Each structure stands twice: as structure tokens, then as C-alpha cells.
Amino acid sequence: MILPGNASCHGCPITIAMKTLDEIENPVVLMPASCSTVIAGIHPNSALKLTVVHVPFPSTPSVAAGMSRGYRKLGIKANVIAWMGDGAADISFTALKAIAERNEDVMVVIVDNEAFMNTGNQSSSSTPKYAKTTTDPAGKRENRRSVSLSLINYGYVATASVGYVKDLRRKMRKAGEKDGFRLLHVHCPCPPGWKFEAGLTVEIARLAVQSLFWILWEKDNKLRISEISKKAYENRIPAEKYIKLQGRFKGIKREEIEELEKFAVEEFERLLKLEEIL
């Protein structure tokens, strides 16, 4: 799927996610301006062994919907994938919600590295509170908000992590086999953006899940929190272990870590309640 010698940074989580695209049949991948665009390479070369369509930032969901409608009308079998970062999910949110609402036959993959990383680490709605970015040099003041949770009522929606590739592959395959609107929200810890050693990407991703800072769940006909996350809730590791490895939280106070920990646990418990009714 992705050729060696591409332009990704050392330890890039997005390339891990890109490899799992081989679970999809007849993929056509759309990319807005993002780290993925850079990884995909410079014209006339391409680092991706896929059909790739590069599009303007906010247009991704709608161009994907148009391509999907076109293929359907012309009887061409294709799996249209709107592949975007958390920044593109922010700027295209109206369109994203609209294609979900129209149940367009589009698979959305959000590779979430919790900031606008392509332009050098600016805050997005996905950036966690207290994390320092170039636009929040003193640390972000608002809690992160989950885009997948806000679209939980539409089609197949799941979260995944590059720390749990088997789970990611299963969800990628499952989403690829379905029709209609699908959303896969993939947690992608970013070494240069979050300021940790490039060799730690998978470990940080796992720590995020084990500390409940990232929750693995899947909403098909019914919402189900993945066993990995349920076990993590039973044997939760302290937030500090996850946070202290990341330079973006440098200087964070003890009570601030406790606040983030409380937020993470509460979010998990809210999801547990949601599991009973959804």
C-alpha cells in the first residue's frame, strides 16, 4: 500500500494506518491537505499504491460523496475513502455531518494526531487540554472533543488505534465491507508533534488506551466498547505514565493531570452508560 522511502517522519503513526488500507477492495482514497498529502509524495511520483485524489481541505467529504454517486450511477465498483486528519474533520464538519445524514456510500477515516501537524502543530478541537501547541503555547484551555462520538448516530462508527493494529485491521475490513456512511476514527500519536521519541509511537498509543485517554469502541447496530478498553478500565494505568512521556505536556501541574484523568474516566463511564441504551 505504501512504498518505502516515503516522506513521513520517523515513527509516523499515519503510515501504520495507511498499511491497513490493504483490507479494502477497490479503494479510491481522497486526501485533503494534511500530513498524508506529504507522505503520498510529490507529483509525478506517488508513495501510495492506490488511486489517490488530492482535494481542498473542507471539500473531502463532499467530493467523496460525488465520486461515490458517480460510480454508482455508472455501475463501477469502488470503495470511496475520505482519508483525513482531525484538522480536516474540523474544517469540513458541516459536510461530514451532511454526508452522514444522507448516508452517502463513503468510508471516512480520520487519522487523529490531535493537532494540525502538517503546518507544524497548531491546536485543533482534538487537542487535549493543557497540551502545548504553537497556537496554545501556554497549553490548550478546552477539553478535546471526539468527532466520532458526535457522529455516533450515523451508520457504522468505530474508533481504533495504531497501537492495536489487529483491532484496527478488523474494523477497517468490516467498514470496507459495509455500504453507506462509515467512520473510522484512528488515534495516531505523533512523535514530533507530541514530542516523544520516534521509537515510542506504538507504546504511547497503547498507553493512551490503557489510561482511558483513548477508548476503543464500535457502533454497528449496537454500541460496543472493545474488550481491550473494558480491561483497561478494570486495570487502569495512571494518567501520569501516559502524560509524562510527552513533551507537549511539559510543565503540567499535578492537579491538572488529575483533572485530565478524571475527564478520561468520566468519558469512559459515560460511554458505558451509552452502551446500555445505544
Add this chain to the structure above:
Amino acid sequence: MQERLQDESYKSGKRVLLNGNQAVAEAVKIAEPDVIAAYPITPQTPVVEKLAEFVAEGVLNSEFVNVESEYSALSVVYGAALTGARVFTATSSHGLAYMYEMCWWVAGSRVPLVMALPTRSIGAPWNIHSDHSDVMILKDVGWIISMAENAQECFDLTLIGFPISEELNIPYSVSYDAFMVSHTAEVVEVRDVELPKRKQAYKILPNSEFALNAVTVNDARHKARKTLMKDLENSRRKIEKIGRCFLGEDFSLAEKYRVEDADYVIVTYGGWSGDFKDVVDEMRDEGVKIGLLKLRFLRPLPEEELKEISGDVLVVDRSALYKFGGMGGEIKRIIPEAKNVIAALGGYEIGYSEIKALVRRFVSGKIGEVEWYP
């Protein structure tokens, strides 16, 4: 009256009473787009309502996508066009401004598509009436831009838009004045023609390992833009060939109205060209050698016709760019002595007598280089 018109209906197609928007929709029906996407905005709404009706009635077999914004309207039809689908959208004014980024992307991608653009003022302040501010922001993006004078031209210029765009791989817009043309019913000959099947330079298909519009360095973007702009500049012959094939031998990029021996020529485009023609007739009766050149296309610009003009020239614009009206400045590149009037923005009513008074002032040499009216 209606009966007499019906009697005449026959030789090639039928004559019906349609407003500009309905005429566009009838032409789109003949083109049978695979995908239509649009978002409502006054004065464009009736076009898409009519098309939605056609689809609901089963007389038009199109995917009809109700999008949440104009930005998405153009994005959806762009995506569909990439797959090989024939597509159509329509917007106006703020809608065009909102989809502006995609206007560039569509042109740069060399994707054929047709967009109707009833022209409306751009705020602030709010105004839903006609001027040409909106089409002027599209003028230099790299689209083919036609301007209809009446409902018949709305039909004709929409119809030929599909084969022209698909021949040249350049997006195509058909513009017509808000209300004055979009909502005014006239007798329109709905031509009984069949359009050729969709063709385009390339399609995006799965399993191709093709990367479209990846990041460019060096001369790639420069070459892409240069090729587009040169192809647009040189598109005249192809447009005329297709136009003549469907609309008759006298079709051209500009209409010459009594210009042969004219000492004075008014250059207009859009809905009020008819009023100016009436003034020309009246003044001809008085012995003034005056004519009119109507630009049926703004892009490509009908330069040959402009260069042929020998008399004094007045360009009447319904939009204001810096110091000049929408076309006045660039027509001065071809005719340096041309005078320019910026008139009646935001649907300001300018009646026949005012138009006549304006033309009289021009003929008596009392109009300066650039003037606002009022």
C-alpha cells in the same frame, strides 16, 4: 397569442412559455446529467426545483444530491465528474463566493462540468437583485463564461455548454440576470436535439495507482495553469463549431447588431442588451449611425469582433472593479479610447428612457472615461 405560438411549434422542437431558470432546466434535461447537486439561493432556486421535479417524475434519470452548502454542491459534482459522470450545478452571488475555492480546483483539474449562474449582487448590504459582481469573480478563474440575454439564450447556451465543456475539458458557466431574465417568462423554442455522449480527458478509477493533483514543485503548476489559460484563449473555434452545430450557422461569440457602418458602438452583455438594441433602432431612425456589440461570451473574450469596431465605443458594465466596470478595463486594452459606464448595481431600475438618455450623452461626447450611473 398562445394558440398562434403553439401553431408554430413544430419545425424543430416546440415553443413554450418559459422563464430563464426553466429554460436552463429544460436544456439540462436534454443533457441528462448523471449527477446534479445544488443548494438553494435566490434567484437560482427554481432551476434546481424544476430539475428535482423532473427526477421525481421519472423524466430525468439523474442522481440528485441535496447538499448542505454551495461549497459542497460544486465539490459533489466535481467528484462525480472525476468518475466519468456528466454533471450539473447552479448557484448565484454569495453561493458562488462560498464555492470559490472549488471553482479554482475544478478548473485546475480540467474537469468538464456545467454550472448555471443567474447573476446577483454580492453583499453587504443584502441585495437579491441583478448586477454582475458575482460572474466577475469567476471571470479570471479559468472557466468558459457565457452570458444569456433572454430565456432562449438561457436554453441555448446551457445546451451547448455540455459538449463545449466536454470537448475542451474546461468548466462552463451560463450566466443570466437575476429576475429580469431568470424569472421573466418568454417564448422559448425547446430544441429537439440529442447531445453526444459524455467525454473527458481522463477519469479516476479504482485500482489505477493514479494520484491526481498531488503536491507539485518546479514547473508543474506553472505548466498546468499556462495550458489551461492558453486553451481557454484558443477555445473560440471549437466553441463556435459546436454552437453552430446545435444552434445554427449564425451562432458566434458575440452578436453584431447594426455595427457595419456605425460611428458609435455600445458594447453590452446580459439582459439589458435588448433595451440597448431598441435604443439603437430608435436612434438609427433618427439618422445616427449607431450599433451594438453584444458579448455572448466573456471567456473567451470575443476579441476579433471588438477589434473590428471602428467607431467610438461605450462599454456598459453592471459591476465595479477598481476604477472600471467589470469588462471596461480589459476592453480598453483592445480599444484604448473606449468609454465605460458602471450602471445600475443591485437591481437599480434603469428604464428605457434613462438608457436612451445615457446613449445620447455618449453620442454627444459627454461621457468621460469612466462614469457611474447613477
